[in-house]
Amino acid sequence: MLSWISYKTIARKEIVRFLRIWRQTLLPPVITQTLYFVIFGAFIGSQVRDINGVSYMAFLVPGLVMMAVINNSFANVVSSFFGSKFQKNYEELMVSPTPNRIVVAGYISGGVFRGLLVGFIVFLVSIFFTQIEIYNLPIVFLFVLLTSILFSLAGFINAIFSKKFDDISIFSNFVLIPLTYFGGVFYSIKSLPDFWQMASRLNPILYMIDGFRYGFHGFNDVSLQISLLVIIFLTAFLLLFALYLMKKGIGLKA
Amino acid sequence: MQVISVKSLEKIYANGVRALDCVDFEMKKGDFLGLLGANGAGKTTMISIFTGTVNKTAGSVNIFGIDIDKDHNSAKKKIGVVPQEFNFNIFEKVIDIVVQQAGYFGIPRKKALKNAEKLLKDLGLWSKRNNPAKELSGGMKRRLMIVRALVHDPKLLILDEPTAGVDVELRHSMWEYLKKLNESGVTILLTSHYLEEIEELCNDVVMIKKGKIVIKDTVSHVLKSIDEVTYVIDVDKVKKTFVAHNFVYKIIDENTLEVRITQKHTLNEFLRILDRNGMMISNLRPKSNRLEQLFLNILNA
Known part of the structure; x- marks a missing residue:
């Protein structure tokens, strides 16, 4: 009972927070992704040939939706949790009997909700640019949900280790964005030379975008099972790591 | 419990x-x-x-x-x-x-x-x-x-x-x-x-x-356990000839004295001396909170 009420309280606070500041949390990513559709899809994409029988614009849609989900799930948790740590109002939770797993679940729910909401809006925008048919809805939903959980956890861990505001953007700028761009948002890795195909397989984001794209178009660059296993393994690892950090109080307690 | x-x-x-x-x-x-x-x-x-x-x-x-x-x-x-x-x-x-x-x-x-x-x-x-x-x-x-x-x-x-x-x-x-x-x-x-x-x-x-x-x-x-307290005493006028033997006191101005009361003497004794000297007491207060005095004593120990 305590855990459920605590969970609802944290999740509600997190969701209300980003909805209240929607001009900062929802609008900018939608505008950015729309620009991608216009520039890469409509302007440049019209000169690119179909990929596996799908127009370049339609090929782009899953990648851009997933990119929005990744960035927003991550950004929501890292900024909210670090802000709470910075202002010390995280102590409200620390002095309460809320179990660590509930704290993690509450913050992750906020990140997932924002990630999925932004992803859905970006998908709706894409309808203005191309016709999309979804090949396998459960796969689409499974991949987007797991990915948003994974990056919400990554944001949570980033916030735990951050000591100043600059720290929360380092991972995003120097790791997340490059990996996302090289993760097959804009191209199929099959179009790359062998070496770069192999190198791309070291990028975990490839598996998320590839599996998600399979759900839309029914083709993929890597095995669906492997993609799913990679995401499940990484999610489980980050979840256990986050719980370990909280138990030890690393980055949270003196 | x-x-x-x-x-x-x-x-x-x-x-x-x-x-x-x-x-x-x-x-x-x-x-x-x-x-x-x-x-x-x-x-x-x-x-x-x-x-x-x-x-x-x-x-x-x-x-x-x-x-x-x-x-x-x-x-x-x-x-x-x-x-x-x-x-x-x-x-x-x-x-x-x-x-x-x-x-x-x-x-x-x-x-x-x-x-x-x-x-x-x-x-x-x-x-x-x-x-x-x-x-x-x-x-x-x-x-x-x-x-x-x-x-x-x-x-x-x-x-x-x-x-x-x-x-x-x-x-x-x-x-x-x-x-x-x-x-x-x-x-x-x-x-x-x-x-x-x-x-x-x-x-x-x-x-x-x-x-x-x-x-x-x-x-x-x-x-x-506090063995000394300093009091501030306001009087109508401190006599120039005023002396209180055995007490540690200080004349602050012509209307105010400070006296340190230890366990050897009581405040009453000092007040009686003031009275004998014809000085009217208009106010009496501890110079600082008693616990504060103890706190400072311990800090400085």
Whole structure:
């Protein structure tokens, strides 16, 4: 009972927070992704040939939706949790009997909700640019949900280790964005030379975008099972790591 | 029943600072205990260990018989804490801050709203319930922290300098509130820089110096042990010929004297000398709070 009420309280606070500041949390990513559709899809994409029988614009849609989900799930948790740590109002939770797993679940729910909401809006925008048919809805939903959980956890861990505001953007700028761009948002890795195909397989984001794209178009660059296993393994690892950090109080307690 | 039992408690921070050094103390149900010490003495560290915001290095802490190493969350259910610094989200509404805190303690929203309404009314914040916390005055913010700490009906209330920066009138009304709370059965642990506050409110006092407990007694015992008090006496005019043998005194101006009363002589004897010299006493007061004098003596020892 305590855990459920605590969970609802944290999740509600997190969701209300980003909805209240929607001009900062929802609008900018939608505008950015729309620009991608216009520039890469409509302007440049019209000169690119179909990929596996799908127009370049339609090929782009899953990648851009997933990119929005990744960035927003991550950004929501890292900024909210670090802000709470910075202002010390995280102590409200620390002095309460809320179990660590509930704290993690509450913050992750906020990140997932924002990630999925932004992803859905970006998908709706894409309808203005191309016709999309979804090949396998459960796969689409499974991949987007797991990915948003994974990056919400990554944001949570980033916030735990951050000591100043600059720290929360380092991972995003120097790791997340490059990996996302090289993760097959804009191209199929099959179009790359062998070496770069192999190198791309070291990028975990490839598996998320590839599996998600399979759900839309029914083709993929890597095995669906492997993609799913990679995401499940990484999610489980980050979840256990986050719980370990909280138990030890690393980055949270003196 | 023991509410807090601390044995051999130690805290060494990552930078090597030993904030607590083998601390032992107990608090019983219904106690109103004052924790005294200079800045950096270890008071906040000790409180933070009880409430779970700081990890201890060694020793054991039992709260309501629960070992915090085994089940800190069960112990936390019974603790309300008012920290030294404002640590709520200043952009949130007053009512949301209080109701959320209740939620973290597993109190259903409907009951949380009811509790919040009662407490906000009791502490004069009900009219501000829909204002963001940043719009509150300093005193209101302090009261909001008390409301937040009480919303889950704790059995132990820990207050870390709750009246810092609060005006005299409000401080006294907060004292009255805390006294009533203690009378209703809530055990209270208070740290304060206002020593008169400890003297006024607490039954017991623990004094910490450099992470070690140097005094642990009832306030009345501690005050009795003070062997000298300086009084300020206002008279109509200090006679030029005035002499009081065996007393240590100082003539401040033509209307004021200061006298240090030790256990060898009584204040009455000094007042009689003034009377014999035809000096009319218009006012008499201790130069400083008695506990403050003891505090300074220990600090300087």
